[in-house]
């Protein structure tokens with residue numbers, strides 16, 4: 001444009017002002033929002049508390065047209081308010097029934113504020129309303145009955161409030177329903193999901209009712225919602241059989257969440273086949289969550305018929321038994337597999353290792369036996385492997401070295417034996433390594449102790465590990481907890497452990513560690529708990545432990561520590577329970593024997609006593625005799 005030339009700037013400003021003037025006069029003249037609507041808005045404003053600097057400050061200020069007020073959108077002719085959108089404006093107070101005066105309103109969005117009280121039944125008069133969002137407020141009470149009149153509603157979000165009571169039958173279906181999106185999640189709604197048999201919510205694509213107290217079965221009429229994409233009924237009290245007949249009519253389903261309910265499988269809770277079959281044509285299905293229900297029976301081989309699109313499957317916390325079918329390898333896009341806390345037995349099928357995209361595998365808390373398949377090392381994206389609390393035996397495979405993405409390896413509570421493979425040290429992203437409660441022997445490889453990546457914890461407790469504590473442990477400068485308790489570790493505690501500066505918890509109890517306790521450990525700036533009980537340590541407890549400002553839990557019991565301990569600093573709350581079985585310790589700790597004032601006796605009382613006894617002897621025996629014998633033996637002189 002010509003305006004770009006510098007000399008023409010004043011001209012530009014004139015043109016701009018003219019245009020602006022035209023615009024302003026236009027808003028002043030054309031179209032008048034009815035005074036009723038303006039009155040409704042003012043009445044709404046009166047019941048809102050807000051920061052005076054905030055959202056509604058231009059409401060009703062002179063010269064600002066209603067259609068220019070914050071959050072308001074009018075129609076083209078500026079004769080009616082079409083939208084009121086005040087999301088996330090820190091507004092409080094109640095929602096005024098006066099809003100029902102905005103008879104043309106299509107969008108009402110008051111989400112993410114602090115509105116409290118009830119939803120006014122009068123809103124049922126907003127017959128043009130298409131989108132209603134009251135989510136993320138503090139609203140209580142019920143959904144007003146009159147909402148059954150809102151036949152144009154497409155989108156309703158009342159999630160994350162404190163709403164309660166039964167959902168009115170008319171809410172979903174009063175004749176026809178145009179609803180596409182319904183979110184009532186994270187409230188306290190009770191009763192059933194009220195879909196009458198003749199209810200056809202044909203357009204419904206999202207139904208989110210998670211975290212309520214809904215009871216009963218999934219209504220059969222939901223089968224009419226054949227466009228469903230996202231069905232989330234998690235965390236309710238729903239029961240009955242898994243809804244095979246319903247989901248089989250939902251080819252567009254992408255997310256099906258039924259966890260934390262009381263669903264059972266078909267055929268007397270033995271058959272999951274029908275349900276998996278029913279989902280076989282939902283070729284967009286990405287996530288299937290059935291965890292924490294009452295599902296029993298075996299995981300059927302037809303799990304392979306679940307759509308290949310599946311990315312996550314969660315069957316955890318059920319009563320599933322039998323073995324893990326090798327056919328699971330057909331689900332080639334799985335990234336998350338959670339079968340933990342069931343009654344699964346048999347071995348971990350090596351076929352699982354063909355599911356090349358797996359990132360998180362939870363098989364913990366089952367009855368799985370046999371060895372850990374070494375082919376698990378072939379899963380290049382594996383970041384979490386939890387096989388804890390099973391009956392797995394054999395050694396930890398060397399192949400884990402290839403798991404460069406591995407962050408959490410939880411193998412505790414099995415019957416694993418053999419040595420810790422040094423190759424684990426190649427898992428340079430490992431943050432948690434828990435091999436506790438197994439029968440692992442040998443030394444702690446320096447390579448593993450040197451995993452500077454460990455951020456959270458290293459737990460090797462309750463094994464048969466021997467040898468010295470590797471010096472490489474000092475490289476763990478990010479680790480929060482180190483538990484090596486109940487092993488057979490020997491040698492001294494290296495003072496280099498003082499380099500693990502993030503350490504909050506250190507447990508070396510129940511080993512054969514000897515030597516003195518390094519002062520550097522007491523200097524660790526975040527250390528809260530330190531347990532060295534049941535070892536063979538000796539010497540004094542360094543003062544750094546007492547002067548630590550973070551230490552709370554300490555246990556020096558059953559060693560050979562000696563010296564005087566006073567109930568000061570970090571020790572002021574300790575009792576003798578932290579110092580049991582150290583014959584050489586004495587001091588002012590509650591319950592501890594006080595130190596015999598031996599030195600005091602020696603220095604003051606003994607000379608006085610002696611002089612009391614000896615002086616008369618001197619006098620009796622005579623000075624020269626005493627001088628000759630140099631008081632070596634008063635008895636001799638008698």
Ligand SMILES: *[C@@H]1O[C@H](CO)[C@@H](O)[C@H](O)[C@H]1NC(C)=O
Nearest residue numbers: 145146147148149151170174
């Ligand atoms: C159901 O819709 C009809 C017609 O729109 C209406 O008259 C009636 O009040 C509605 N029922 C409820 C409970 O809202």
Ligand SMILES: *[C@@H]1O[C@H](CO)[C@@H](O)[C@H](O)[C@H]1NC(C)=O
Nearest residue numbers: 197198199200220221223224
């Ligand atoms: C809607 O669902 C009900 C209950 O399953 C059924 O009786 C009815 O035939 C369905 N309507 C359509 C159009 O499928």
Ligand SMILES: *[C@@H]1O[C@H](CO)[C@@H](O)[C@H](O)[C@H]1NC(C)=O
Nearest residue numbers: 248249277278279280281282
């Ligand atoms: C899936 O689709 C196939 C082919 O269209 C059909 O034969 C089969 O009955 C469908 N399965 C289900 C559970 O709807």
Ligand SMILES: *[C@@H]1O[C@H](CO)[C@@H](O)[C@H](O)[C@H]1NC(C)=O
Nearest residue numbers: 377378398399400401402423
């Ligand atoms: C790691 O992977 C490479 C190539 O994929 C393979 O040759 C090697 O044997 C694997 N290492 C282990 C320890 O399994």
Ligand SMILES: *[C@@H]1O[C@H](CO)[C@@H](O)[C@H](O)[C@H]1NC(C)=O
Nearest residue numbers: 412434436457459481483505
């Ligand atoms: C291992 O130690 C860590 C850190 O103290 C702890 O969080 C974890 O629960 C322990 N594991 C077991 C199986 O007790």
Ligand SMILES: *[C@@H]1O[C@H](CO)[C@@H](O)[C@H](O)[C@H]1NC(C)=O
Nearest residue numbers: 461485486507509529531553
């Ligand atoms: C240290 O480990 C032992 C044995 O595992 C356990 O009994 C003790 O409670 C632990 N100490 C602390 C402070 O957690």
Ligand SMILES: *[C@@H]1O[C@H](CO)[C@@H](O)[C@H](O)[C@H]1NC(C)=O
Nearest residue numbers: 536538539559560561562584
């Ligand atoms: C404890 O330490 C003393 C030396 O300080 C030593 O003589 C004694 O044998 C030790 N006792 C035990 C049980 O290790």
Ligand SMILES: *[C@@H]1O[C@H](CO)[C@@H](O)[C@H](O)[C@H]1NC(C)=O
Nearest residue numbers: 551552568569570571572573
């Ligand atoms: C001792 O206990 C009291 C009360 O539980 C607490 O306030 C105080 O911080 C504790 N002192 C130390 C050194 O842990």
Ligand SMILES: *[C@@H]1O[C@H](CO)[C@@H](O)[C@H](O)[C@H]1NC(C)=O
Nearest residue numbers: 533554555556557577578580
């Ligand atoms: C310290 O460890 C000993 C031996 O395990 C135990 O008896 C005692 O209760 C522990 N003390 C504290 C304070 O936990």
